[in-house]
Amino acid sequence: xxxxxxxxxxxxxxxxxxxxxxxxxxxxxxxxxxxIKPEALKGIAEGDSxxxxxxxxVSDISLGDLINQLNxxxxxxxxxxxxxxxxxxxxxxxxNPLVNSPxxxxxxxxxxxxxxxxxxxxxxxNDVAGPNGFKFEPFLHxxxxxxxxxxxxxxxxxxxxxxxxxxxxxxxxxxxISAKSDIKIFLHGYGYPTPDGRxxxxxGDYEFIGPWFEPALRRKGIxxxxxxxxxxxxxxxxxxxxxxxxxxxxNNVYHIxxxxxxxxxxxxxxxxxxxxxxxxxxxxxxxxxxEAFGV
Numbered sequence: 001x002x003x004x005x006x007x008x009x010x011x012x013x014x015x016x017x018x019x020x021x022x023x024x025x026x027x028x029x030x031x032x033x034x035x036i037k038p039e040a041l042k043g044i045a046e047g048d049s050x051x052x053x054x055x056x057x058v059s060d061i062s063l064g065d066l067i068n069q070l071n072x073x074x075x076x077x078x079x080x081x082x083x084x085x086x087x088x089x090x091x092x093x094x095x096n097p098l099v100n101s102p103x104x105x106x107x108x109x110x111x112x113x114x115x116x117x118x119x120x121x122x123x124x125x126n127d128v129a130g131p132n133g134f135k136f137e138p139f140l141h142x143x144x145x146x147x148x149x150x151x152x153x154x155x156x157x158x159x160x161x162x163x164x165x166x167x168x169x170x171x172x173x174x175x176x177i178s179a180k181s182d183i184k185i186f187l188h189g190y191g192y193p194t195p196d197g198r199x200x201x202x203x204g205d206y207e208f209i210g211p212w213f214e215p216a217l218r219r220k221g222i223x224x225x226x227x228x229x230x231x232x233x234x235x236x237x238x239x240x241x242x243x244x245x246x247x248x249x250x251n252n253v254y255h256i257x258x259x260x261x262x263x264x265x266x267x268x269x270x271x272x273x274x275x276x277x278x279x280x281x282x283x284x285x286x287x288x289x290x291e292a293f294g295v
Contacts, residue, residue, distance in 0.1 A: 025067045025080035027110075033077045040077040041293060042114060045070075046091065046107045047122030049084035050190070050281075053272055055200055060275035069275075069282040075295060076286060078120065081107045088123040092168045104172060111179040118184040118289060119176050124165055125190060128234060129271055133216025139234065143221035151222050152230045161237045169245055177252055184292055185253045186285065187246070189239035191262025191273075195227040198269040211270045235259065256288050 025045075033040065045051050045067050056065040063069055067080045081103050089095055094102035111119065129136055139160075141151045148154065169187070176185055195213030217227040239257055246255040261284045266277030273281065 025071055025078060027079055029071075030077060030079040030114075033071065037074055037077060040075050041118060041289065041295070042116040043076065043078045043118040043120050043289075044107050044110050044114075044116050045078045045080050045082060045120045045122075046103050047082040047120075048086050048091075048126055049082075049272060050122040050125070050188075050278075051080060051082035051120075052084040053278075054084075055268070055272070056275045056278060059268065063275040063279055065275075066278040066282055066285075069279055070285060073282075073286050075290060079110060079114070079116075081110065082122070085126055086123075087126045088165060088168050089127060091123055092172045104175060108175060108179045111176065111183065115180060116183065117293065118186060120186045120285070120289075121172065122188060124169075124238060125271060127165065128160075129212035131210070131212065133211070133213055133219070136213050137216035137219065140216060140220045140222065140230070143223075143226075150229050150233070151220065151226060152233055157234065157237055161241050165238070166241055166245070169242070173245065173249055173253055177249075183252065184289075185249075186256055186289060186292075187242045187253065188256040188258055188281075188285070189242050190235055191258045191266070192228070192232045192235050192264075193270055194224075194264055194267055195231055195270055196224055198267075200269055200272065213270050254288060254292050256285055258284060 030042075034042070051065070051067050053065045056063070056068075067078055067082070070076050071078050083103065086103060087095070091103040094105075107119070110116075127135065128139070139153055139157055141148050141153055143151055145151065173185055176183060193213065195211075195217055197211045197214035199210035213227060213231065214224070217224065222230070236259075239255070239259060242255045243257075246253040258281055261280055262273065262277065266273050266280060268274040268277070
């Protein structure tokens with residue numbers, strides 16, 4: 001079997017081994033949990049691969065992915081509307097509505113149907129960290145440029161975070177609130193990644209699903225250490241923007257700050273945590289959600 005076929009085979013194994021477990025966060029299981037734990041807070045989880053990460057089941061089948069870990073808690077019942085690799089733009093506005101409706105349309109229909117207590121969202125990672133670093137690269141100056149000491153295009157970061165991404169998040173917030181005025185919305189801003197070139201699957205010299213940061217740094221002549229400083233600045237900017245939104249909508253929006261929760265050793269690759277790392281995130285999300293409801 002060639003190395004490329006090895007990659008495809010391993011990807012298929014991950015999909016096959018995790019699909020039945022992943023189904024435990026679908027609508028049928030959600031309704032079953034409503035009967036098993038009727039007092040649990042009901043939520044809709046929309047998002048990217050942080051909410052839809054099959055490899056987590058392979059690394060620790062007892063924990064699984066983040067949404068499953070939250071569903072294992074007695075006071076939380078989540079219905080997953082998430083797709084790995086999805087972007088904030090597609091989830092909110094839709095980038096190809098002729099093919100698939102945005103996740104938000106599906107989420108709003110489920111909010112109308114089940115009247116959940118809260119809405120949990122994960123997004124924007126794929127708008128910044130696309131395959132092979134091509135979405136990350138526009139944020140970077142070349143290492144030979146004298147325009148920035150850390151090789152980050154600060155004006156571009158500010159425009160993308162506080163104009164483009166802010167507009168999308170606010171659109172999502174308004175749509176969700178219009179569907180249920182008293183719903184609580186929880187937004188997180190990830191943690192500080194290490195742009196070291198780790199992909200989800202690596203066999204020899206071949207990489208599959210990632211990396212997302214290191215190739216852009218390499219093309220710009222930027223070191224990994226410098227790249228980590230840049231990634232930290234991006235994550236700080238995102239979290240500051242989410243905090244601004246929570247301040248603007250204090251009755252509905254809550255910012256879950258994971259920056260001090262996630263440590264370097266929690267990352268399984270450039271973009272995702274290990275199952276144990278996601279457990280730390282699940283603990284913090286549960287704490288924040290229950291605290292918001294006074295439970």
